Amino acid sequence: MSKAYVFTRNGGPEVEALVDQDPPVPGPGELLVAVRAAGVNPVDWKLRRGYLRPGSAPKPFPVVLGSEAAGVVEAVGPGVEGFEAGDEVFGNPLTGGYAEHTLLPVAVTAHKPAGLPFADAAVLPVAAATAYDGVRQLGLAPGATLLVTGAGGGVGSAAVQLARHAGVHVVGVASAAKKEFVASLGAVHVESGPGLADRVRAAAPGGIDAVFDLAGGDTLREAATLLADPAALISAGDKALVAELGGSPVERARTAAVLDAVADLFVAGALRTHITRTYPLAAAGDALRLVEEGHALGKTVIEVTA
Known part of the structure; x- marks a missing residue:
């Protein structure tokens, strides 16, 4: 049997449970992975509440939580090439990351470099990959100025670092409590x-060339007023509103190549994951509460004992 942290129906924290279940069996193009670490993200609790990604269908209950994981391959499915038992990997799981075992699709799985710890690898597939896709989508030239809303979160902090690595000046919007953290990112x-736009104008008198939004709502509306061209507005926080304002959602690539790229950036020292809290699998609910209540700074990780 294999332990997993699941939700048994849509709802609040009361529908979560740590259960024993049979390890999943890898099908064509899939890897059975013994999980060493799993990232915790807002999308996890949103899915538990009933949110469905566009184009996806509801999964049968119980559903294992977790959208990113790192671990060691135990078995490969039919037709799999380039992976074998014993390989250290990370990616977006098909069967949830808050578990001792999960399935990873080879299309969105990368080999973990030796210089990338499991915990750090586990938080790259969602936050860092989203940030990488967004920064690449904007295509700003060195010297341009980017506004990042939600700069103190997982995606935001990665976006700041990646933009700075590309030579872009960054203004990061976050709560007062996250001021030191955002400044440490450059x-x-x-x-x-309220009044965000005026504060940004004072901080960047030369103007803002693009906005990478991770907050949505009123923050996104106000940030949009800072741009002469709404096409320079992207959001991973409010796809409907960004389209209404003339911008675009972040275009996610969701490929192994992107995972390879962010792993290389980590090893090169250009990207740090800023893991601030770790929890054992038995305390997965506490980890999710921290993120769900908006108190997480940087990234939160569930570590699964080897």
Whole structure:
């Protein structure tokens, strides 16, 4: 049997449970992976509440939580090439990452470099990969100025680092409590809340060339007023509103090549994951509460004992 942290129906924390279940069996193009670490993301609790990704269908209950994981391959499915038992890998699981075993699709799985710890690898597939896709989508030239809303979160902090690595100036919007953290990433911190646009103008008198939004709502609306061209507005936080404002959602590649790229950036020292809290699988609910209640700074990880 294999332990997994699941939700048994849509709802709040009361529908979560740690259960024993049979390890999944890898099908064509799939890897059975013994999980060493799993990242915790807002999408996890949103899925538990009933959110469905566009084009996806509901999964049968119980559903294992977790959208990113790193571990060791135990078995490969039919037709799999380039992976074998014993390989250290990371990616987006098909059967949830909060578990001792999960299935990873080879299309969105990468080999873990030796210089990339399991915990750090486990938080790259969602946050860092989203940030990588967004920064690449904007295609800003060195010297341009980018506004990142939600700069203190997982995606935001990665976006700041990747933009700075590309020679882009960054203004990072986050709460006052995250000022020191945002500044440590190389961004100019601007406090979130009403009056945001005026504070950004004061912090960046030369203007803003693009906005990478991770907050949505009123923050996105106000940030959009800073741009002369709405096409320079992208959002991973509010896809409907960004389209209404003339911008675009972040275009996710979801490929192994992107995972390879962010892993290489980590090993090169250009990207740090800023893991601030780790929990054992038995305390997965506590880890998810931290993220769900909006108190997480940087990334939160569930570590599964080898």
